[in-house]
Amino acid sequence: MRKMAAVLLASTAAVLCGCHAYQRGEVSQPVPRPSAVLDFATLYGQNCAACHGPDGANGPATDLANPEYLALVDDAGLRKWIGGGMPGTQMPAFAKSSGGMLTDAQVNAIIAGMRKRWSRPGALEGAQPPPYAQTQTGDAKRGAQTYQARCAVCHKQTRDEITNPVYLALVSDQALRTMMIAGSPDIGQPDWRHDSADGKPATPLTDQDINDIIAYLDGLRNASPGFAGTAAEPQSGAPAR
């Protein structure tokens, strides 16, 4: 009898200890308030991944995993775009102060996470890119020539390309500028030091070049295309310029 009791006691103790060591069914964390979540993966996954891609790349929007982009834009710039949205593009405002759902701490956590995950020291290899923000207005006529000389090698002027007036109506000058300077590795868009068609290193685009190209593209914009059949037609006007 006593032996049996001892066995019973020992096995119960073993089971109880086992339960405690066995973490499977245990709840890991209390569910935090949504505004208290500061984990980058969660925040990025819930707010950014849809357009910028699950790993910062291969989404329809800006390639955030591009180290050159992260070297080009400072924290204040990122805070401005994430918090307040980017006018003239589909980037919405996420900060509570602008009607979004994220606190300032969460916006900062996203910026810090992007830098930690995707920044690379020396991403620009010591080169000095044109300034991130545009300071002067360019000349559209000169821009058209620069475009022909520097961009049209790859970007044919068809309705599927970036001179599409409707496309241009949906991207801001700043977005075009960022794209031209930092490039977008996920779609093969080179940075401002792009290679020329024959494979030799080309002269990098200057601030002036970029301003001019933007002025040229701005002239192509058509924010209100008609509905009946015009979507197929813009290319008839574009190449004429």
Added chain:
Amino acid sequence: MPRVNGTGQRIYAWFERRLQLEGPVKEAALHPVPRNTASWWYVFGSAAFTLLFLQIITGILLALIYVPSAAHAWDSLNVLNHQVPLGWYIRALHGWGSNFMVAIVLIHMAQVFLFGAYKFPRELTWILGVFLLLMTLGMAFTGQVLRFDQDAYWGLGIGASIMGRVPFIGGGLVHLLLGGPIIAGATLSRFFTLHVFVIPGLLLLFALTHVWMVLKLGVNEWPMPGRVVRRATYVQEYNKLAHEDGIPFVPGAFWKDLVFSGAVIAAVAVCALIMGPFGPGGQPDPSIIQTVPKPDFFFLWIYAVLSYLPPALETPFILIAPIIGIAILLALPFYAAEGEKSWHRRPVAVLVVSFVAVAWGSFTQLGTVTPWSPHMSAWSADAIPAKFLRGASPLVRQGANVFQDKQCRNCHAVGGRGGQRGPALDDIATRMTPDELRFKVVTGGGNMPAFGKNLSPAEIEALVAFLDTLHPPNQRPAVNPVNEVYTSTHASGGEDVSAAPGAAR
């Protein structure tokens, strides 16, 4: 009584002399039951009874720590989960015990119905059983409220708004249920009282009476086609069966009850160990709007039914259907007190059980996937599959951005992710031409709202350009046949890209 030793026997005799329980217990245990009732089909009632005791024991343990106050309940559940040794396991046992109990009570009821066990003279046993079912569901609901998280908070809000629809006295009922006009401190005290004192007390009383009647009236014999129940002769026939082809209840039939109850308890223990406790989910704070509250599984079907009902039918359904349902259950043993017990001769009964089971299962499934409900986070969380963007033009990429930013994804899935309220759009281009897409986006139609005023013309064009790429690689997108004829006769050369959008791509 087996001979343990002298002292033990003397103590036993001392108590027995005063309590005199040996006679009734022996009678209850050894009374003969028909041999064929010693079946694995007859074990669900005792398993439900066993689970009731598991719930009482684990419930007492939880009540030692739980604080029934709106301000502290959520915290005390997290203390149980994270700080009290094995607290999480007790919560898990109680939660899984509850799920198992609801399931087994329902199975027990279906079995009793199919075996005709509610017929004479067991009408009252069935009626008490109906109340036991209602009380079990009441325990499940009040228990879900005590797990005071977002689901509980909003579940309670829905419960209160259902109450509020009762004509004339609705407001008073809500006040009574919530202990005031809003969900506050008194609400949880009320539900604690209901869950811990009122319903369990009644449940125990009803369950014991239910078992008492099972012992007194005998376990229902195995239904045989052609053996018809008649009030005048049934008791005589049953006693004859029990005595001539009977076995003592213990151990003849009882061992199967024991084995099954043990297996159920073991299943609860394993589920609790592997899958852990239920919640608590997010804090019960109405200012947190990032929540998709859902009831526990036994009420998911109501959630689905209410979602599918036209608004005008909601109140009648909520207030009248339960009364009719309960009235039918209570009237059943009086309507069909006599007659055939065997399911072989009761096709309507079999059909009813099958119909209810299929309907319940379907609505529960719908409640799980909630196809009627938009996924409010899909627009910013569900990435566009990379394959849809491979080689896409800048306009198409902007269209994908519009698709996400304007929250089309919340109702329309792409690549298997997104809302299910509207159709999935993976191959929408094979079904609609760009003109049709444009028209649909602008004017809406069916369940879809019109987005014409929410999108700029450029956004619409980009969106249509994106949608027009959504087709399998080996399948051409839809084209307007009129355009096709027109362009094939009028177009000169391959210049016109609108001639065959599929070929141009």
